[in-house]
Amino acid sequence: MLILTYMKKDNIIQTKSYDFAIRIVRLYQDLVKEQYEFILSKQILRCGTSIGANIEEAIGGQSEKDFFAKITIAYKEARETRFWIRLLADTDYIKNDLKNSLLKDVDIILKIITSIQKTMKSKIQT
Numbered sequence: 001m002l003i004l005t006y007m008k009k010d011n012i013i014q015t016k017s018y019d020f021a022i023r024i025v026r027l028y029q030d031l032v033k034e035q036y037e038f039i040l041s042k043q044i045l046r047c048g049t050s051i052g053a054n055i056e057e058a059i060g061g062q063s064e065k066d067f068f069a070k071i072t073i074a075y076k077e078a079r080e081t082r083f084w085i086r087l088l089a090d091t092d093y094i095k096n097d098l099k100n101s102l103l104k105d106v107d108i109i110l111k112i113i114t115s116i117q118k119t120m121k122s123k124i125q126t
Contacts, residue, residue, distance in 0.1 A: 017052035024048030
């Protein structure tokens with residue numbers, strides 16, 4: 001079964017999404033403590049940590065279709081996270097170097113998820 005491929009110990013998407021979630025939590029803490037920003041920070045916290053949570057749910061999926069559905073949600077959450085990162089930078093809550101670093105990480109996650117989706121689509125359709 002293809003899902004087992006994504007359950008190995010050194011799972012790159014699992015590791016990258018978890019590490020990214022840590023960065024997002026730290027960003028949230030900084031926004032709340034240093035900037036006294038409570039609305040946008042909650043949005044990015046929610047979607048930025050949801051990526052990894054949905055990856056974990058996908059890995060524990062009941063079927064390949066369940067796996068694909070959760071991976072797709074992770075993709076959507078990553079896209080939303082991109083939006084909030086850009087908005088935070090363009091409204092001067094975060095500096096451009098942090099924006100660029102976060103966008104680089106989320107873009108890598110998006111590329112990995114897209115690759116997984118393409119592989120899964122071909123397996124589900126056959």
